[in-house]
Amino acid sequence: MPKLADHDERRAQIVAALLRIAASRGLHAASMRTVAAEAGVSVSTVQYYFHTKEQLLLAGLEHQAEGVGRRAAAGMPNDAAGTRDTVHAWLVQFIPVDEEQRAAYTVFAAYHALALTDPALAGLSYTHGSHQLEGVLRDLLTGAQRAGEVAPDREVAAEAGNLLALATGLADSVMANMRPPDAAISLLGYQIDRLFIVASPSRPVAGRP
Amino acid sequence: MPKLADHDERRAQIVAALLRIAASRGLHAASMRTVAAEAGVSVSTVQYYFHTKEQLLLAGLEHQAEGVGRRAAAGMPNDAAGTRDTVHAWLVQFIPVDEEQRAAYTVFAAYHALALTDPALAGLSYTHGSHQLEGVLRDLLTGAQRAGEVAPDREVAAEAGNLLALATGLADSVMANMRPPDAAISLLGYQIDRLFIVASPSRPVAGRP
DNA sequence: GCTTTGCTAGTACGAACGTATTGTACACTC
DNA sequence: GAGTGTACAATACGTTCGTACTAGCAAAGC
Numbered sequence: 001m002p003k004l005a006d007h008d009e010r011r012a013q014i015v016a017a018l019l020r021i022a023a024s025r026g027l028h029a030a031s032m033r034t035v036a037a038e039a040g041v042s043v044s045t046v047q048y049y050f051h052t053k054e055q056l057l058l059a060g061l062e063h064q065a066e067g068v069g070r071r072a073a074a075g076m077p078n079d080a081a082g083t084r085d086t087v088h089a090w091l092v093q094f095i096p097v098d099e100e101q102r103a104a105y106t107v108f109a110a111y112h113a114l115a116l117t118d119p120a121l122a123g124l125s126y127t128h129g130s131h132q133l134e135g136v137l138r139d140l141l142t143g144a145q146r147a148g149e150v151a152p153d154r155e156v157a158a159e160a161g162n163l164l165a166l167a168t169g170l171a172d173s174v175m176a177n178m179r180p181p182d183a184a185i186s187l188l189g190y191q192i193d194r195l196f197i198v199a200s201p202s203r204p205v206a207g208r209p
Numbered sequence: 210m211p212k213l214a215d216h217d218e219r220r221a222q223i224v225a226a227l228l229r230i231a232a233s234r235g236l237h238a239a240s241m242r243t244v245a246a247e248a249g250v251s252v253s254t255v256q257y258y259f260h261t262k263e264q265l266l267l268a269g270l271e272h273q274a275e276g277v278g279r280r281a282a283a284g285m286p287n288d289a290a291g292t293r294d295t296v297h298a299w300l301v302q303f304i305p306v307d308e309e310q311r312a313a314y315t316v317f318a319a320y321h322a323l324a325l326t327d328p329a330l331a332g333l334s335y336t337h338g339s340h341q342l343e344g345v346l347r348d349l350l351t352g353a354q355r356a357g358e359v360a361p362d363r364e365v366a367a368e369a370g371n372l373l374a375l376a377t378g379l380a381d382s383v384m385a386n387m388r389p390p391d392a393a394i395s396l397l398g399y400q401i402d403r404l405f406i407v408a409s410p411s412r413p414v415a416g417r418p
Numbered sequence: 419g420c421t422t423t424g425c426t427a428g429t430a431c432g433a434a435c436g437t438a439t440t441g442t443a444c445a446c447t448c
Numbered sequence: 449g450a451g452t453g454t455a456c457a458a459t460a461c462g463t464t465c466g467t468a469c470t471a472g473c474a475a476a477g478c
Contacts, residue, residue, distance in 0.1 A: 024326065026323065026325070026326030028323075029326070110325075112318060112381075112384075113236075113315075116235070116314075116318060117234055117238070131387065155399065158395075158400075162396050162399070166378055167378070169378030169379075172374070172378070173374055175321075175325060187367055191371050
């Protein structure tokens with residue numbers, strides 16, 4: 001009966017337009033009209049696929065969270081490079097170095113701020129993705145500890161949580177123009193070197209590497 | 210000639226209303242009308258003291274930044290308690306444990322997100338406060354290293370930057386309902402124990418302390 | 419071939435937004 | 449005591465918001 005329209009594709013197209021606006025002009029600039037214009041459709045079409053604006057925003061957050069989850073699983077580059085470098089490379093993913101990562105951070109920050117006051121967003125468990133991330137890192141560190149790369153008196157659960165929180169905080173500082181991305185990466189490397197026994201005891205940091 | 214009105218007081222009153230709304234209902238809910246109603250004045254009064262909404266928002270951010278700066282300077286509780294505990298207590302300030310700190314974090318997060326896309330906010334150097342914070346912490350660690358409480362091969366600049374970023378990231382995780390505040394405080398303590406030589410090598414962490 | 423149904427566009431409505439304009443009451447100088 | 453300028457209030461204007469409503473168009477079932 002229909003005129004054959006791929007619902008998933010249309011929804012993805014509209015959500016992409018929403019996130020594009022949120023990243024460039026801010027989430028507050030993403031109205032039904034601006035999203036429709038960005039997606040190249042009419043306002044009615046947006047209304048048709050997402051009944052209300054709230055549902056559109058929720059779909060945008062879901063899409064963003066899915067991206068994080070995908071990064072968590074597939075973000076393991078090459079285990080052959082040694083655990084220390086694997087951990088470093090994995091955590092560097094969270095430092096916004098290019099425009100794409102900056103855009104992703106911007107969108108997430110907007111949703112994060114909105115969730116603090118909006119009851120509809122607050123109820124959503126976007127914590128799940130972060131716990132998943134921490135689990136991946138913890139498993140990685142557990143393996144490293146068993147292999148003797150991490151001192152046995154280290155508590156891997158605490159180290160994993162702190163490393164992820166450190167990466168988050170460093171990402172914040174980069175986005176706040178507090179330090180350039182490479183400085184954040186150096187600081188991350190410093191901390192990981194402290195954790196891994198095999199690290200050279202002192203390598204230059206804090207300035208340009 | 211005037212009817213005697215303390216401009217600074219009136220401005221402070223209105224800014225307080227703005228921040229109260231931003232913390233409870235979100236910065237997007239802070240319109241000229243809602244702020245005026247919250248402050249108990251008319252819209253014209255808000256217009257009178259802050260010509261445009263942009264200037265009102267900027268004043269709100271300034272007030273918030275001043276609070277951080279005040280915290281940085283006066284936040285040194287008791288040096289007699291030992292450097293390790295001083296550092297810990299100072300950093301715990303950034304973990305939102307009570308409603309007041311949660312409110313402050315909420316407002317800051319909203320401004321942070323807004324600054325990422327709004328050119329008027331982005332130009333403002335609210336980085337200055339963070340650099341000040343890092344300087345305070347660095348001085349503290351330098352003293353501790355000279356006193357032999359921190360191993361001489363530690364780079365205090367990197368440690369200070371990482372500790373502050375860690376506290377920020379942990380605060381993020383608490384506000385995202387990823388972990389309770391006391392878990393974040395425990396993680397912070399774990400990291401500081403790793404930095405200070407005098408720390409007992411293993412104390413329980415990650416669960417309730 | 420007509421009807422039914424999925425999809426898209428156009429438009430209207432009430433509310434809220436930021437801001438400009440106008441008016442008024444009071445404290446001060448002269 | 450008249451005049452001046454500050455401090456505030458009331459109101460109006462034009463825009464944009466989310467959403468509801470209506471119509472038209474193409475494909476599928478009979």
